[in-house]
Amino acid sequence: MRSIYTKITAILMLGFVIQITIVAGLFKFILTKNIIDDINRNEQQRQAKLQLAIVNLQKMIKDNPSGVQEYLNQYAKDKNMNFIIKDMSGNTIYFTNNGNGDKREIQETGFIKIKDTPIYIVYAYFPTGINSLAKDIERGETKYYLLILVVSVSLFVSLLIYRILALPLKKLSKAMAEVDYGNTTTVIPYYGNDEVGYLCRNFEEMGKRLQKSEKNQLELIQAISHDLKTPLTSILGYIKRLDDGKITDENKRKEYYKTIYRKALDLKGLIEELDEYSFFNVKAKYEIQQVNAKVFMEDICHELKQEVIQKGGRLEYINNIDNKMFIMIDEAKIKRVFSNIVENSLKYAGEKCKVTIRTTAINKNLLCEIYDNGKGVEEEKLSKIFERFYRVEESRSREMGGTGLGLAICKEIIQGHGGQINAKNMQGKGLCVYFTLPIKTMEG
Template sequence: MKSSLKKRLVFAFLSTILVPILAAILTFYLGANQIANDEDELDQLFTDVRREIRMNEEKLPNQDAFYQEIKTLLDRYQMNITIEGEGDEVLFDSRTYIEVEELNSFLPNLNTFTIQVAGEEDRKWGVTIRANSAQSEPFKRMTDIVHILLLSVGIGVLTLLLMVVIWTTYISRTVLTPLKQIYQATEEMRNGNLDYPIQYKKRDEIGRFIQGFNVMRQHVKDSFTKQKQYEDARKQLIASISHDLRTPLSSIKGYVEGLRDGVVRNEEMKQRYLQVIHDKTTHLDHLIEDLFEFSKSEADQLAIEKEVVNVVEYFEKQLIKYQFDLQEQEVELSYTIEPQPRSILLDPIRIEQVMSNLIDNACRYGGTRIWIEVRPDQSERNVIIRVVDNGQGIDKEDLPYIFTSFYRAEKSRSTQHGGSGLGLSIVKSIVKAHDGEIDVESESGQGSTFVITLPLYVNGEVVDL
């Protein structure tokens, strides 16, 4: 389940406010329940004071006599009373008879109460009750209430501080730390280190941002890697072109100079020179054509014009032609084509280029017998083309690289055996453009087997491999 950073921040804000308030209210509620029973005792105090004053109101003018009557009440509750008549006239103050110490309380007025007492003949007195001790009952109740109130506020403040610390730590880990990691990663990228992924597993806004950052970093890394590969390929291309073009051009130049300088003495030698010049120019033409095809395949501009053809008719026509051409080179070519009619969508010229390249390679590297098999696979979804020769084969260490541009298994780069090093790279590009695959099996001295897999055209559509 995705976690929204916005929701978490709102929750953090609300919980930071509400949790301390709830903690304070709960603390006050629990404490208030403990002193709720003291309320009856305070009411009883007021009742006793009213009763004693009414019972002894006739002695009120004589303060000494009045004091003696209520002294027991004052001692029992550890209190003093002041009675005021109309016009705030003080009729009695027990503090005249009792030495009163200052209460050790930061809020002494909490232990002071004022009540109205009605006497006979509609007389009313204002009675102020003061506690001599903050710990005496029932005056202790008010002190306890204040203590509980202060405790509630203190717990609320502590809870607030705790929530602030918790959420600050959480936000620091889930927001600030990832942002710091992103900053560090950008610094690493700026310094050229593209192998610096950010580890963050949450699927929130920060997580999606970091995931996008990692994708961007990987894309930049791949782009730099690809750019470097292109740069290396460009350098290799320049070096290969220089070598491959210089050799035949030097030969042509030498033979032309021989003809110009009159080295040729007879017609037979002249024809030999001209034949060599012709062969070298043909080789140059092939090199230039390969480079042209390679540049188009690298730029994904290799022209492919597909059409639906019959497998048997197409390949049989091509192989018969090769069979006739190879007779002059004393190379035996045999083939097997499964006769069932099947269709395939391909570019006839490009696939002919593929077959021609594979057959030429087989001849160039010592093949005297070539066997080609064309048949569908067991699923009846693809056609398999196998080109098998008995040539010198390919060393095991060279097999992974033979489809790489400019790679030659024959290291001498002689024009007798080696071509431009682009033929198989172009072959792979053409097969890939037909949604197919090409593979090779070979051992040194035991020939090679190239296997091409192309999707058949069934019920009006190309079948996926």
């Protein structure tokens, strides 16, 4: 298999050979013809410029002698030329000094006449620069210089292509061949700030992301395995006892059935959480509608209060917004955010947990704060609690169930609504999770 370097070099060399052949065969003929045509055309243009100036000068000398010099200066500037006008005795009457950067000039001569009698001689000077090319062609040297130049450029470009393109691509190809499951990180020793350099660095970053993804997959499998096994083991144990017929006390049997039901609900919640997480991974669609912020918050706090009380806790709602504020949200998903955060507080705040929800309008945003009276989270862990699969207390999380996806799902939902979510420790103790939702309309 031929390398890309060989192919590119071969194509370039073939192109250069074709160019050399064409240039060597047609260069002198075409360029000489063009130059001759240019010389003839320039001659005609010079004569036309000179005759136009003479016609205008004859009229101005007769009607407006004082404006002759100004006219000459402007005309010479516009036409990129110079004039010297002398009388018939050789005395200079008018001249211009329009520098054109070329000391070699072509002279054209004409006469200003009054009643067919010459009174002034007009010398017009035009810049030149094309005649030197004709001399090079006549000597037959230009094409040889061009041949040497083309060969040199082809060799230089071939080497440059190898160093800039082919060499780093070879390194990248080698690194890609080494990537395998469990071996996704690699370093490519190319640090250029060009497209190939960006490609190499992006490949390295991709390897790191793959490694992190593999780690997350393993953690997810372990979490699912444990979180499914724990309630399933309990369910199987209780069912076996009931099936053995050893439990004759009806109250005891009802207690077992309730326990089985609770464990089944735990399994259902886990599956729903995983299903919801996968839903957000494929860019969830939101059913956005306008709702009254105060009414919505009162409804959701009423629902959550009953759940918190059932689990032995307390919930307080502090409202700092009026009835004229409206927000555009997907109600079900925002309710999921509150539910996840409150459930998180109940898990970690311990017995007699008190959860407080406070709402405030700040800078065209609805600020929602949910905080508890627990022990909070270590400062170095605060920035990680919204990461997928992260658990503040691994052993405690596994005992209580869950995959470490609750707050990650909250982050996805809030950002999907154009808001921001964060966490902080309250003064003294307790974790506060707070987020914003844009206020879309305001009545009144």
